[in-house]
Each structure stands twice: as structure tokens, then as C-alpha cells.
Amino acid sequence: MQKPNRFVHFIAAALMAACILPPASAQFSAFQGAIEHKAREGDRKDDARRKPAEFLAFTQVKPGMKVLDVAAGAGSTSQLLALAVGESGTVYAQTGKESEKLKQRLAANPQANLKPVVAPFDNPVPAGTPPLDLIVINMSYHDIVNTPADRAAMNKALFNALKPGGKLVIIDNAAKAGAGIGATKTLHRIEEAAVIEEVTRAGFSVDARSDYLHVPSDPREQPFFEMKGTPDDKFAVRFIKK
Numbered sequence: 243m244q245k246p247n248r249f250v251h252f253i254a255a256a257l258m259a260a261c262i263l264p265p266a267s268a269q270f271s272a273f274q275g276a277i278e279h280k281a282r283e284g285d286r287k288d289d290a291r292r293k294p295a296e297f298l299a300f301t302q303v304k305p306g307m308k309v310l311d312v313a314a315g316a317g318s319t320s321q322l323l324a325l326a327v328g329e330s331g332t333v334y335a336q337t338g339k340e341s342e343k344l345k346q347r348l349a350a351n352p353q354a355n356l357k358p359v360v361a362p363f364d365n366p367v368p369a370g371t372p373p374l375d376l377i378v379i380n381m382s383y384h385d386i387v388n389t390p391a392d393r394a395a396m397n398k399a400l401f402n403a404l405k406p407g408g409k410l411v412i413i414d415n416a417a418k419a420g421a422g423i424g425a426t427k428t429l430h431r432i433e434e435a436a437v438i439e440e441v442t443r444a445g446f447s448v449d450a451r452s453d454y455l456h457v458p459s460d461p462r463e464q465p466f467f468e469m470k471g472t473p474d475d476k477f478a479v480r481f482i483k484k
Contacts, residue, residue, distance in 0.1 A: 273298045276325035281351035285318045291473070296454040297380075298326055300478055301411045306330040307375040310403065312366050312396075313382035316343035317356070323378065324356040334359045336366045338389070363391035367403040374403050377410045381476075384414055384432040387423050397444035404483045410446060412437055413455065416475040418462045430465045434477040446481035454478060 276282075277294050303309065305328040311320040314335035324333040335344060336359045344358055359368045363386050367374075377400050379386075386393060400410055417424075417431035425431045438448060455476035466474040 273326060276322060279325050281321060281325065281353070282318075285322070288318075293454055294322055296452070297413070297478075298322070300450070300452045300454065300480060301376060301378060302409060302480075303327060303376055308372055309333045309376045309378065310367060310371070310374055310400075311335050312377060312379045312400070313337065313363070313386060314341065314344060314358075315382070316341060317347045317358075319378060319380045320344070320356055321347060321351070321353065323376075324353050327355065329355055331355055332357060334368055334371060336361050336368070338363055363389060363393075364395045365399050366396060367399050371403065373405040373408070375405060375408050377404060377408070379410075379412045379414075381414055383412050383437055384423075384426040384430055387426040387432065393440055394444065397441050397446070401445045401483055406483060408483045409449060410441065410481040410483075411478070412441065412481070413476060413478045415466050416456075416460075416462055416477045428465075429463070430467070431462060434479065437477075438479060441479075441481055445483065447484055448479060449482035450480045452478040452480075 273295050276298070277289070301323075303323060303326045305326070307327045308331065309323050309327060311323060311333060314320045314337050317335055320333050320335035324331070327333060332355050334357050337344065338360070340360055341358070348356065348358070361368055386396070404410065414437065415429075415431040417429065417433045419433065419435070421431070421433045422436045423432055442448065455478060457473045457475040460469075460473065460475035462475055
């Protein structure tokens with residue numbers, strides 16, 4: 243009987259290992275320092291639902307990047323991104339009006355690389371900002387729809403603010419197919435296809451989609467905050483400026 247070829251076994255084992263390990267496992271490990279940072283102690287209760295490791299991997303954020311978080315609200319996403327880019331990077335946390343909760347967050351855990359910005363959604367990029375590597379709109383595009391903001395102007399401003407190859411990541415509550423922007427006020431949801439149509443009109447191309455927040459069992463008939471803890475369906479789209 244012919245003896246097994248050790249080299250063949252080695253290659254087979256390597257291929258099996260490559261298949262077993264999730265592609266983003268190394269990235270998840272790299273993000274643990276940001277996710278487990280003491281500044282996020284109050285946010286950690288939502289991690290099982292919001293999946294910060296998957297979020298950071300999908301954004302492709304890296305140390306040293308210049309990032310804009312649009313509609314930053316209380317700053318949980320901005321702070322996570324600022325921890326991920328490190329001291330050599332910068333995160334601009336844009337809000338339509340001054341956010342007291344963001345101020346409180348920074349007072350409790352000062353971060354020199356996290357910079358609050360008050361600017362209108364029509365032109366959310368602060369003056370003098372260097373070309374950006376990444377822009378994020380996390381769970382807020384549907385809210386912007388419900389403002390008087392000119393979204394076409396906003397999306398073009400975001401496109402112009404990015405470096406060539408820069409990314410725009412939009413995550414939001416999913417509406418039913420065909421709903422367009424019709425459920426933004428009633429259900430606080432928006433159709434993924436409607437977002438893609440508006441954003442690509444500004445010059446972006448779709449780079450990737452992720453189902454890490456997809457919940458097939460959600461009938462998408464209620465606002466997410468009325469689902470009594472039942473997981474709701476969300477979509478994640480990454481756009482690129484080519």
C-alpha cells in the first residue's frame with residue numbers, strides 16, 4: 243500500500259483551516275481593544291444586538307483613518323470608531339444641533355481624536371476637514387429623510403469629502419420591498435433599494451452588502467422600538483468612491 247504523501251496532507255490541512263476560520267476573525271481580534279475599552283462600559287449592554295465587531299469589520303476601519311460619523315447622536319458609534327482609529331486617526335461626530343449626551347460622553351471619557359461637529363445635514367462635512375477615508379451613517383438615514391434636508395446635496399457632499407477609494411457605510415432599519423421612503427415616519431424603517439438608489443445617484447458604487455444584522459423572521463410591520471426586545475431586521479451597505 244502506498245504511504246500517504248505528507249505534503250498533500252499538509253496542504254489539505256491548511257485548506258481545511260482556511261475554510262474553518264471566519265474570514266474576519268483576525269480583524270475581530272484586532273478590534274477587541276476598542277470594543278472592551280472602559281469608555282464603552284455604558285454601551286456594552288447593547289453589543290449583543292448591535293454587534294460592534296462585525297460592524298467595525300464591515301466598515302474596514304483602520305488605525306490612522308479620518309472618519310466622519312453623520313447623525314452621531316449620543317456618540318456611541320463615534321466613540322467606538324475613535325477607539326478603532328487610535329490616536330493617529332480622527333473621528334468627526336456630526337450632529338444637526340449640539341448634543342448634550344455627546345458632551346457628557348466626552349466629559350466622562352475625553353478623547354482628543356473625537357471631535358464634535360454641529361453642521362446641517364445638507365452639508366455635514368466640517369470646513370477644513372482633510373480628505374476622508376470613511377463615512378458612516380448608522381441607523382439614521384431614515385431620520386434624515388424626516389428632516390427638511392436636501393439628501394441629494396448631502397450625498398454629493400459626502401462623495402466629494404472622501405478620498406478616491408474612500409467608503410460610505412449605511413446601516414438602517416429595513417422596510418419591506420417596495421416601501422421606498424414611505425415608512426420612515428410611521429415605522430422608522432427605510433427600504434434598502436431606496437437608499438442605494440439615492441446614494442449611487444451621487445456617484446457612489448455599491449462595494450459590499452452584509453447580512454450580519456439581517457433577521458428573516460421580522461415581518462417589518464412595526465417600528466423597531468415597539469418590538470418588545472424581539473430582534474428587528476436591518477441592512478448594511480458599503481459604498482465606494484471609485
